[in-house]
Amino acid sequence: MHVNLRLNISKAVIFIHTTIFGILGCGAEGPKVQDSQRFRVALLTPGPISDQSWNASAYAGLGIIRDSLGADVRHVQTRTPAEFEENFRQYGAAGFDLVIGHGFEFQEAAQRVGPEFPRTTFVTTGGTGTGPNIAALSFVFEEPSYLAGIVAASVTRSKVLAVIGGTELPPVRASFDAFAAGAKSVNPQVTVLTAFIGNWEDAGAGKEQALALIARRADVIYQNADAAGLGVFQAVRESPGVWVFGSNADQNHIAPAVTLGSVVIDVPLAFRLLAEEVKTGRFVPRVVHFDTKSNVVRWVPNPAIPPLPPAVRARVDSVRLAFAEGRGPELAGRQ
Amino acid sequence: MDILVAFWDGAFGSTYAFWSATLVRATPLLLVGLAVALAFRAGILNIGAEGQLILGAIAAAAVALQLPPAPRVVMVPLMMLAGMAGGAVWAGIAALLRRRFGVLEVISTIMLNFVALAAVSWMVRGPLQEPTRVYPMSETFAAAARWPFLITGQRLHLGIVLGLLAAGALWFVLARTAVGFRIRAIGAGARAAQSAGGVEPERVAARVFLASGALAGLAGASEVGGVTWALYEGISPGHGYTAIAVALLARLDPRWVVVSAVFFGALEAGGASMQREAGVPAVAVQIVTATILLSVLAIAQWRNARRPVGAPE
Numbered sequence: 001m002h003v004n005l006r007l008n009i010s011k012a013v014i015f016i017h018t019t020i021f022g023i024l025g026c027g028a029e030g031p032k033v034q035d036s037q038r039f040r041v042a043l044l045t046p047g048p049i050s051d052q053s054w055n056a057s058a059y060a061g062l063g064i065i066r067d068s069l070g071a072d073v074r075h076v077q078t079r080t081p082a083e084f085e086e087n088f089r090q091y092g093a094a095g096f097d098l099v100i101g102h103g104f105e106f107q108e109a110a111q112r113v114g115p116e117f118p119r120t121t122f123v124t125t126g127g128t129g130t131g132p133n134i135a136a137l138s139f140v141f142e143e144p145s146y147l148a149g150i151v152a153a154s155v156t157r158s159k160v161l162a163v164i165g166g167t168e169l170p171p172v173r174a175s176f177d178a179f180a181a182g183a184k185s186v187n188p189q190v191t192v193l194t195a196f197i198g199n200w201e202d203a204g205a206g207k208e209q210a211l212a213l214i215a216r217r218a219d220v221i222y223q224n225a226d227a228a229g230l231g232v233f234q235a236v237r238e239s240p241g242v243w244v245f246g247s248n249a250d251q252n253h254i255a256p257a258v259t260l261g262s263v264v265i266d267v268p269l270a271f272r273l274l275a276e277e278v279k280t281g282r283f284v285p286r287v288v289h290f291d292t293k294s295n296v297v298r299w300v301p302n303p304a305i306p307p308l309p310p311a312v313r314a315r316v317d318s319v320r321l322a323f324a325e326g327r328g329p330e331l332a333g334r335q
Numbered sequence: 336m337d338i339l340v341a342f343w344d345g346a347f348g349s350t351y352a353f354w355s356a357t358l359v360r361a362t363p364l365l366l367v368g369l370a371v372a373l374a375f376r377a378g379i380l381n382i383g384a385e386g387q388l389i390l391g392a393i394a395a396a397a398v399a400l401q402l403p404p405a406p407r408v409v410m411v412p413l414m415m416l417a418g419m420a421g422g423a424v425w426a427g428i429a430a431l432l433r434r435r436f437g438v439l440e441v442i443s444t445i446m447l448n449f450v451a452l453a454a455v456s457w458m459v460r461g462p463l464q465e466p467t468r469v470y471p472m473s474e475t476f477a478a479a480a481r482w483p484f485l486i487t488g489q490r491l492h493l494g495i496v497l498g499l500l501a502a503g504a505l506w507f508v509l510a511r512t513a514v515g516f517r518i519r520a521i522g523a524g525a526r527a528a529q530s531a532g533g534v535e536p537e538r539v540a541a542r543v544f545l546a547s548g549a550l551a552g553l554a555g556a557s558e559v560g561g562v563t564w565a566l567y568e569g570i571s572p573g574h575g576y577t578a579i580a581v582a583l584l585a586r587l588d589p590r591w592v593v594v595s596a597v598f599f600g601a602l603e604a605g606g607a608s609m610q611r612e613a614g615v616p617a618v619a620v621q622i623v624t625a626t627i628l629l630s631v632l633a634i635a636q637w638r639n640a641r642r643p644v645g646a647p648e
Contacts, residue, residue, distance in 0.1 A: 048617060076610040077617035079572040082562040083607065086356055086490070090611060091350075104470060108565065167568065168460065170469045198456075 004057035021206040039071040039279050041098045042091040044078050047103060047200055052228035053248040054200075058102040058125070060249075061271030069275055084109035092117030098278045100125065100271070104170070110134050121278050126171055127268070138268055140169060140291035142178035142331040143323045144263045145222070147246050147299040147316050149182020151260055152220040152255050153190050154200070154312040155243060162193040162218035162234055165208055166200035166225040175247075175263070178331050179222050185329070187317070193218055197228045206231030214239050220260070223247060230254065263299060270296045337615045338623070345608020346450055346601035352540040355490040359562065362491075363388070363571070365498035366554035368579035368585065369392065369505055370422075370521015374547040376509060376587050377473025378522040379540055383429060383444025384551040385575025386451035387422035390413070392559045393551025394421030395457055395471055396566035399480035399559070407479045409516040411493070414556050419544065423545045425451065434537055440544070448575065456568055463566055471567040483560040487585060494557030501550060506589040551575065586631065602627060 032148040041062065049059040059075060066250045074096075076087050084101060088109050091099045097120065101110060104126035114134040115121045129138045152161050162184055163176040180192040193213055197205050206228035210221060214235065223232040233255040236244040239305040246252055246262030270290050288295035298321065307313065322328040350439050369382045374381035389526075394417040399410065429447060432438035441514035456471070458464075459613065463473045482493040492513035509515035517539050559566055581599050585591035606620040615623075 042611075050618075072613060074611055076607060077608075080563075080569050081565070081567050082359065082558070083572075084560075086359070087607065087611060089355075090608075103474070103570075105567070108472070108475065166470070167456070169471065198452075 004013060032238035039069055039095075039098075039275075040073075040096045041065050041071045041275060042074040042076070042096050044076055044084060044086075044087055044099070044101045044106060046078060046103045047226060048077060049075070049232075051200070052251060052254065053226040053229060053298055054167075055102065055226065055248040057162070057265065057267035058100070058271070058273045061268040062100075063273045064268040064272050068272055069279055071279075072277065080330060081109060085112055088122065089116070090115040092120045092122075096120055098275060100274075104136075105157070107136065123274065127285055128331050130287060131331070133285060135283070135285040135332075136287045137274065138286060138287050138289045139171070141175045141263065141265060141291060141297055142329060143292045143320075144297050144299040145175040145178040146182035146185075146323075146329065146331060147183075147320055148222055148261065148263050149179040150186050150319065151299075151301075151308065151312060152179070152222065152245070153186035154308065154315075155192060155260065156220050157241070157268065158217045158219045159187070159190045160188055160193065160219065162195065162213040162215045162216075162221045164206065164213065164223040164229070165194075165196045166193045166228055167198060168196050172224050173332075176222070181329065181331065182319075197225055200226040200228055200229050203231035203234070210235035211239070214242055219243065220265075220282060223244070233259075250300050252300065252302040252304065256302065259302045260305070260308075261301040262303075264297070265290075265327055266296045266298070270294075292320060292328075293326070337612060338615055341609045341612035341615075342605035342623070346614065351489065352604060352608070354486060356602045357597065358495055358604060359490050359492070359600075360603045361378065362498055362561070363496040363554040363558050363574045364578055364581050364599050365495070365593060365596035367551050367574050368499060368596050369498070369501050369589055370547045370550035370554070370583035371578045371582040372585065372587040372589060372592050373505060373509075373518075373543060374548065376522045376584060377518045377540055377543040378525065379544055379547070379548050380441045381426065381429075381444055381499075381544065382441055382579070383426065383575070384547070384578050385552035385573065386444065386448035387425045387548040387573050388555040388558075388575050389451040389455050390421040390425040391418035391555030391562055392421075392566060392570050393455055393463075393555070394418055394584060395556035396458075396463060396559050399476045400566075404477060405479060407483070408478045411482055411560065413496070414482075418552045418554075418556025419549035420552070422548040422550070422555065424548070425552070426544050426548020432542045433544075436542055441540055455525050455566070455570065457595060459566055471568055476560070476564045477592045480560065481564050482557070484495035490562070492557070492561030494554075494561045497557060498596070499578050500586055501553075501595050502589045509589065551578075576615075580628070584586035584635070598631070 036279050043062045043086055045055040047055045061277050062073050066072050078087055084106050092113055099120055101124045106129035107129040110124050111129050114131050118133055118274040119169045121133050124134045125137045148238040165172045183190050195209050197209050206225055210232040220243045223229040223243045236242050236258050237255050243260045244258055245260055248265050250262045251265050252259050252262050347353050367388055369419050370384050370584055385585040398414050398417040429443040432443045433440050459471045466472045485491045517534045520532055520534055521536040521539050526532040531538055581595045585595040602624045606624050609615040609620050610617055
């Protein structure tokens with residue numbers, strides 16, 4: 001009896017090994033040749049690229065860089081500041097041309113590692129740190145968030161709106177403030193409830209948070225919570241008469257019947273613009289601002305629902321034009 | 336095969352990989368693994384090493400940031416003491432609840448983990464936030480509060496020395512001293528230890544609990560002092576939980592915790608390398624590392640099963 005069990009365990013172990021390495025072996029027949037002449041780009045994301053949001057859009061951007069510039073690309077998912085630094089250093093040592101840390105939280109690691117590898121350009125998405133080979137991308141996400149606020153205030157019946165974030169990060173807070181400002185520009189009477197889930201992964205917690213806010217009569221929800229935000233969509237789908245906004249990526253397809261639109265950061269476009277500059281040697285390390293004018297940040301209405309009333313659309317269009325011409329409403333948080 | 340090569344290269348393949356990736360990752364796992372092994376030996380199911388580590392990190396960061404500038408020889412030991420005190424206090428809450436009200440430590444320590452997560456979130460947005468008050472993180476420590484590296488050009492820091500010393504000391508105490516005998520006795524059977532051995536189980540247990548918390552807290556101090564030089568929210572990616580596996584794989588023996596911690600450190604370092612070098616997706620890396628871990632456990636179990644019943648470990 002015991003002997004059998006032991007045999008089974010070792011058989012099972014062998015089976016699992018062959019299966020898993022077999023599967024991976026098929027999947028990973030990628031470019032192995034390390035051609036030093038090729039433009040090499042690495043991406044570090046703070047979360048899973050399956051979130052259909054912040055990290056997914058970065059990974060899509062990496063794909064664009066590979067396809068449009070013929071670059072050799074690598075991606076790694078990192079969790080802690082210790083890992084940020086380790087991976088920055090490893091890519092620097094491997095002679096990569098461009099290494100992107102996708103979040104403000106990478107700026108400290110970039111500052112530490114950058115000086116050691118002057119041939120590599122280190123870029124953080126968000127943040128303000130710059131140096132001879134260190135730059136930051138800044139998305140003026142507040143502008144389209146303001147437009148979403150206008151839409152929200154125009155469709156709400158209860159006059160209660162809600163914003164749900166993953167954790168309280170500066171850019172998220174700024175976009176929520178802009179959303180509230182946009183809503184109040186239409187109707188000063190609306191209330192905006194704010195909640196943070198406490199992480200960016202837990203879809204169950206996201207759903208609970210959304211249901212709690214809906215119970216407090218919120219009927220339009222602006223969420224910015226990556227993978228946890230998928231739970232918000234789920235809650236809205238189950239609550240008749242409630243609308244939701246997508247954020248970061250175009251999330252209109254996740255719950256097409258109840259989504260008003262998405263506040264999009266076109267990260268792929270931003271990455272392509274960045275990588276082109278770096279590849280041709282034209283890049284000047286700085287904080288690169290992507291605003292409405294660059295078309296990297298924009299409001300994308302959901303085409304699957306009936307169009308908004310013409311008056312609302314006209315209002316949104318005129319404010320967007322004002323942003324594009326640099327004469328939009330003054331928004332706090334812009335760096 | 337490329338994948339396994341990348342895995343090996345990332346964990347052991349170069350001096351940098353071993354000293355700066357594997358061992359740096361093994362350091363917190365070693366200290367927390369010892370904390371868990373000690374508690375489990377005494378029959379205390381301390382699942383709260385994660386929270387104790389975080390409190391240790393907060394306390395050490397507070398010392399580094401708030402105290403007037405001091406030379407490194409003063410600052411670093413102070414950070415160690417603060418970290419240990421922070422972890423011990425956090426464990427002390429659970430110890431007190433257990434002794435006074437009979438609250439199961441499995442429950443109280445898990446709950447305290449969540450409180451610790453909230454505490455660090457508050458700290459980096461409140462008392463310890465960086466001066467511009469924009470980012471949820473603390474200011475970077477002054478040079479005197481950064482723990483020394485052991486080898487020039489490598490990221491391995493003082494923390495691993497503390498871990499090895501702690502492992503040696505813990506092994507000696509548990510295996511060779513009367514205190515260690517009492518700890519093992521209450522772990523083996525609290526009632527028997529009391530009636531036959533005259534040991535007061537609850538008193539011993541409370542002290543072991545505090546010591547366990549102090550070790551986990553030291554790991555937190557070592558992370559902020561040796562690696563990040565600042566306090567962040569994601570200071571621990573679940574070291575406190577991984578450490579339970581580290582301790583159990585080592586069969587709660589401090590000497591084997593060293594080996595087991597290096598093994599887990601190598602798994603993490605190799606996993607990162609698989610993503611970096613071979614382009615394997617992060618989730619697939621988790622599958623591979625879990626497979627390796629399961630295999631090692633299965634082999635360990637298999638070898639163990641061949642040993643006659645009652646044989647010494």
